[in-house]
Amino acid sequence: MEIKTIGVLGAGAMGNGIAQVCAQNGYQVIMRDIADEFVQRGIKNVTKILSRGVEKGTMTEDEKNTVLGRIKGTTTMDDLTDVDFVIEAVLEDLDLKKQVFKELDELTRPEVILSTNTSSMSITEIAAATKRRDRIAGMHFFNPVPVMKLVEVIKGMDTSDETVKITWELSDALGKVPVLVKKDMPGFIVNRLMVVQVMEAIKVYEEGIASIEDIDKAIKAGLNHPMGPFELMDLTGLDIHYHVNEYYHRELNQELKHVTPFTLKNMIRANKLGRKTGEGWYKYGT
Numbered sequence: 001m002e003i004k005t006i007g008v009l010g011a012g013a014m015g016n017g018i019a020q021v022c023a024q025n026g027y028q029v030i031m032r033d034i035a036d037e038f039v040q041r042g043i044k045n046v047t048k049i050l051s052r053g054v055e056k057g058t059m060t061e062d063e064k065n066t067v068l069g070r071i072k073g074t075t076t077m078d079d080l081t082d083v084d085f086v087i088e089a090v091l092e093d094l095d096l097k098k099q100v101f102k103e104l105d106e107l108t109r110p111e112v113i114l115s116t117n118t119s120s121m122s123i124t125e126i127a128a129a130t131k132r133r134d135r136i137a138g139m140h141f142f143n144p145v146p147v148m149k150l151v152e153v154i155k156g157m158d159t160s161d162e163t164v165k166i167t168w169e170l171s172d173a174l175g176k177v178p179v180l181v182k183k184d185m186p187g188f189i190v191n192r193l194m195v196v197q198v199m200e201a202i203k204v205y206e207e208g209i210a211s212i213e214d215i216d217k218a219i220k221a222g223l224n225h226p227m228g229p230f231e232l233m234d235l236t237g238l239d240i241h242y243h244v245n246e247y248y249h250r251e252l253n254q255e256l257k258h259v260t261p262f263t264l265k266n267m268i269r270a271n272k273l274g275r276k277t278g279e280g281w282y283k284y285g286t
Contacts, residue, residue: 001084002084003027004027004028005027005028005029005030005082005083005084005085006028006084006085006086007032007083007085007087007104008031008032008087008089009088009089009100010032010033010088010089011031011032011033011038011039011041011042011043011073012038013045014089014117014141014143014145015042015089016031016045016046017141017143017145018117018141018145019046019071020046020049020071020145020146021141021174021175021176022070022087023046023067023068023070023071024067024146025173025174027070028070029071029072030079030083031043031071031074032073032075032076032079032080033073033075034075036073036075039073039074039075040073042073043071043073046067046071047068049146050064050068051064077104077107080104080107081107081108082109083108083112084112085112085113085166086108086112086113086115087115087116087117087139088100088101088104088114088115088116088118089117089141092118092119092120092240092243092244094121094122094125094126097116097126098125098126098128099129101114101126101127101130101136102129102130104130105130105131105132110132112135113135113136113137113166114132114135114136115139115167116136116137116138116139117139117140117141118140119140119188119240119244120187120191120247120248122156122184122186122251123155123156123157123159124156124158124184127158133156133159134158134159134160135159135163136156136158136159136163137153137154137155137159137164137167138152138153138154138181138184138188139152139167139170140152140153140188141176142190143235149176150176150177151171151176151179152178152188153167153168153180154181154184155180155181155182155183155184156184157184164180186251186252187244191244195241195245195248196257196258198233198241199258201215201229201230202261202263202264203261205230205263206261206262206263212281212282215228215229215230216231230281231281231282233274233280233281234274234280234281234282235274236274237274237276238264238267238268238272238274238281239268241264242265245258245260267280
């Protein structure tokens, strides 16, 4: 199956990053979001990142314009009718994803693969909202998409081997390193391991064992991670980590392991969600 045009649902940090990577690797992209302000913000972010590449000499102005010319922003679902592959990157809300996939199922050609960038949620349940369960797969990119190499290719209960193969090959064509998640379980590989570490970091802070700054410093210097757990939460959003951990708590039924720390709940109540609100575990300039 030849893939020429990729539909990207969502123009946020993940969506516009995915759109950029697809366009940089020669694909036409239709990036859709619910409001034009979100679409324009996504295109503005891609432009900013590409312009930085021009300043550094890693690409020319003409190359930048060529990449941008491959991305069409829209608020209309019908514009996705003729795409050859879909990558959904809307909010981590299971009901919303199921609604979007139902629409895509009715809109796109029956043979088109519909993939989801969900970081934790059930591929099988999302697929159940469609009539093409064999053509649904997880395609989980990591933030920031243009920099991070990994893509988790997740097989749902009914995902066909052909769908896995095509999704794997596309990931490879985008310059990513794909890994196969053979069993559809919450968190897949990376987040299943990472969220436990992040929640433990909050508990270490709550118990007065060490400061936020020293916990981050210890993880970076001791485990050679590029960011500490609190820096990571601020980058990706405290609300996302909260919702993912609550999802694990429900789905895996492991009471103590996935109980959300009270301090994180309070941070959410105070709307201190990280970089996107200007304050999380750390404060950021406007």
